[in-house]
Amino acid sequence: MGRNTRKRRTPLAAKVVAGAAALAVGGGGLVWANFHASAHEEGPAHHRTRSAAAQVATIDCPDVGQQLSGVPDRARGEVDGELATMDSQITEAYQRLATTRRAQAGDPQFVQNTILGPLKDRRKAIIDRIQLEIDRAGGRADDNLDQLAGCQGRPAEQPQNGDGQNGDGQNGDGQNGDGQDGGQNQDDNGNGAAGPVADDFIDINDVEPNSRDSENGLAANGDGGSTGTFTTDCGVNENNLFNSDNLIAAPGVDNGAHHVHDYVGNQDNDAFSSDEDLANADTSCRNQGDRSTYYWPVLRLQDGTEEFDANELGGGAEGNVGRILKPAQAELKFVGNQQGDVVAMPKFLRIITGDAKSFTNGDANANSSWSCTGFEDRQVTDKYPLCPEGSQVVRTSNFQSCWDGQNIDSANHRDHMAFVQEDGGCPNGFQAIPQLQVRLVYDIPTPTVENGQVRNPYAVDSFPEQLHKPITDHNDFINVMDEDLMNEVVDCINSGEDCQ
Incomplete structure (x- = not known):
């Protein structure tokens, strides 16, 4: 690859x-x-x-x-x-x-x-x-x-x-x-103590339905407010666009992520891409007006496969080993707000959801969740699910959907954005924008866990010291929709329509 x-x-x-x-x-x-x-x-x-x-x-x-x-x-x-x-x-x-x-x-x-x-x-x-x-x-x-x-x-x-x-x-x-x-x-599945380990996995049948207590992960829209949706189809990285950069958190730095990302949408994604580069790039999205960049750390099956980056930084040289698994489906959907209409996102708005360092930072910013098809009322943040035969692994990220109305980024890449409050509205001084929801579905052989050991596990790429813990999963987005398309997204959501 x-x-x-x-x-x-x-x-x-x-x-x-x-x-x-x-x-x-x-x-x-x-x-x-x-x-x-x-x-x-x-x-x-x-x-x-x-x-x-x-x-x-x-x-x-x-x-x-x-x-x-x-x-x-x-x-x-x-x-x-x-x-x-x-x-x-x-x-x-x-x-x-x-x-x-x-x-x-x-x-x-x-x-x-x-x-x-x-x-x-x-x-x-x-x-x-x-x-x-x-x-x-x-x-x-x-x-x-x-x-x-x-x-x-x-x-x-x-x-x-x-x-x-x-x-x-x-x-x-x-x-x-x-x-x-x-x-x-x-x-040791090829990476020794870098994980994951048996305790990082849980049988999906052992997860209580509707037990995930994380308002960050809740959808922003509901029965009231702006109830429409806009779905953009950008494929599943058929072009094999991978790198271990992070344009949002570490612009201009080679291997700034220390783990490999999948990219869909914008095709000019690396640490050195300018806003102009993004605006002029090709896109994998069906709607050519969407040059947004959508990226997330790859999943790997630790089955002994030597990938293209087996000896490279970001890959095997930093504990990220095994076969890269592309999602079978990558569903990218924008939804509305429970309390009222949404406004357009500014071009080049950057959003990070989840925290690549949650294992050591704590779960205050942990957001992505794991589940299995047929069991998506059971969501877990700190475990990888063991899915039954015929069921696929699901990763879900619901992004922050309240914007400060001024900045496309902030010093810590978080302060310009916020999650909705318990009543579904935005904090004072913030405006509701379309909420991006990313749902990734994978065909993964179920790992075997016996006697405190896991064989052929799958794991999200991570910073080495984060030990491939599932709680470190995260997702990134830069809005590069043209003005006409963004207005269409807003109109669909505010009018209650389902568009794509």
């Missing part, structure tokens, strides 16, 4: 990560050191005891980008670049964590002294530069950003404390370490 690329520049940080990643690559897949230096099994997985010397499963760093606000426009490019460098630093530190398990077992201070301490120093230097860039551009940098420099090691069985960590399964039930230990020693 190929991909579309253009001549790209690679920042120094990415080259450093490439060197670290090369240490872990062998035989077409990652040869990660085991997360647990020793494990003694005593009956069921829940009763295993572990070596106290090697309990750290991943690296948990405060998300500096989500704390930024008030960044002047002329500083945003530089700030986004600095944030992308921080992501690369975390990737490098995680790979060092994963490849030094023997040293960690012999020295309880190894992780702190050799990995976390130096990482804090490097992050502090970048935070200082971010503050300087904001101040130079006429803004006022937050003096408290320095408090976000330090990272911590996160044990596999320890739930994250703090806001948003007590919901949707992030309470320890699914993170108790089952499968995060010696069970992955011999048959």
